[in-house]
Every structure is written in structure tokens, then in C-alpha cells.
Amino acid sequence: VKYSPDEHVLLRATYQTAFRAPSLQQLYMGESISHPFLRDPARGDDGMQYKTKAGGNMDLEPESADSISVGTVFDIPMPENMSLSVSVNWSQIELEDQITSVGAQYMLSNEELFKNNINRDDQGNLEYINNSYLNLAEVQTEAVDLQINYSIDTSIGHLGADLAAAYLYQYDYKARPSDSFVDLSGSYNRPEWRGHMGLWWTYDKYSAGATVNYVDSFDQLYGVIPEVDSHTTLDLQATYDLTDNSRITVGALNVTDEDPPWSDGEPEGYSYGTAGHSPWGTVLYARATVRF
DSSP, rough: OEEETTTTTEEEEEEEEEOOOOOOHHHHOOOEEEEEEEEETTTOOOOOEEEEOOOOOOTTEEEEEEEEEEEEEEOOOTTTTTTEEEEEEEEEEEEEEEEEEEEEEEHHHHHGGOOGGGOOOTTTTTTEOOOOOOEEEEEEEEEEEEEEEEEEEEEEEEEEEEEEEEEEEEEEEEEESSSEEEEEETTTOOOOOEEEEEEEETTTTEEEEEEEEEEEOOOOSSOSSSSOOOOEEEEEEEEEEEEETEEEEEEEEEOOOOOOOOOSSSSSSOOOOOOOSSSSSEEEEEEEOOOO
């Protein structure tokens, strides 16, 4: 939904629903058997080794998500050779039936919730526990995004600047039905702040730009050192238009060759997947583009 009460103001809102099907591993991973030391409250024992099965679950349902986004764009009046726009956006995502496993002891301690996963004989003796993947976890997130774009035409070319920042102020996670929601914003692999700022120049067939990227610090997974440090990198790029429909581009990522901050939660020593810390250092690239 979009609504413009004024030529310089745009209000917008969206609602989306989505799903993610279980992965092949979550569905069909081979069964493994172990005998951990567990306590069975139903029998009142002091603990012994019980048979536990783990693996894929072909009865898994897709994870589902509902998201709401509300925002506004301000096109601020400027002199004829300038433009300035500011956008602010709030979003909320609720994820249900997230696929997870909870552990055999938790199942035994909450047997009324997992009767189908705990198998007993006619005398009530525990035969085995099925600790395969289940649709259990829930996630609720809220974030604010800010975008500022500015440009000006000058005698030496067109100059532009842009700033984008995202603030994750809520990441509530409930792993198991009897748990309370826990706010994980700022925890491992969930930095509260991310952003980038770019400066660009264009003149005739030439253009060049620089982008500063920032990822906020966040908690270590195990806490040997309290935090994974914040990470800032600089990218450069230059382009030349050979013709109206072809151009060449050269550039460098992480020009200052910044090492990713150390993380205790990954065997590689850095958090690449979610936080985006790259071990490659400076990367040079070139490409040619032809439009038909």
C-alpha cells in the first residue's frame, strides 16, 4: 500500500507471508543411535544410559513467517541542481514452526509435550527416545532501516552520497514450548547495527566511487573474550563507458586489507556466514559489460 499526501512525501506499508520447506538433510538425514546418561522422571530413577535416536524427520512441516513493514520517504525540496531524500522503515517478522531439536533430557522432563517421541513398553520401561528434528522454535524480530541519498550537479561532474543503516533492536527467540522468549539482539552473529556510506562522482564517460562498510560488534558464542569486535572496510571502484552500451569497471574490496575480527564460535576463527566477515583481505576485480 502506498499513499502520497504531498508531492514530497510517500507513505508505504506491506504485509507478506512466506514459508521455507525443510532441507533434504532435515528430512532424510541418516539415523544415528547413542546411549546418553539421562534421568527418567516417570520412573523416578537417579539416571542411567538410555537409547536415543536422532536423524531426519519426513513429517516436518514448512517453517512459516509473517512480516509487516511500514515506512515513509521524504523528498526534501532543494535547489534545482540538488536532490535529497530520506527514508525510514520499520519492520517486524514473526517466524513460527522453526525446525530445531531440543535434546533427549528435555523431552523426558516434559514428556506430556513429546509423547509421540518417547517410546515405552507395556510396563512403562523406556525403550528409546526419538530426538529427531521437530517444528518447535519461534522467532520475533523488529528493526529500523534508514536511507539518505544526496546528489548535486557541479561544473566538475555529478556528485552523490548515500548512507544506509539498519538497527536490529529486537530478536526474541523461543527454542522450546516451555521456554520464555529471550532477546538475542547483539548476541553471537546478530549485530545490532550494520551500515554503509558511499561517495560517487560521474563526469561524461567516467565515474568513480568509494564505499565504507560497517558491522557492529556482538557477543562471542562462548565468551572467552567478551565480544567480536566491530569491523569496518573500504571499497573503491572506477568505471569508463567505452560506448553507449558497453563499459569497463575496475575496483578493489577491502582496500586497507582489514582482517576479520576473531570469533570463538567458528573453527576458522571468524564469523563469515551471518556477520559477513571475510577472510579474503583485499580483492581486486575487473569486468566488462555489454548491453544488447
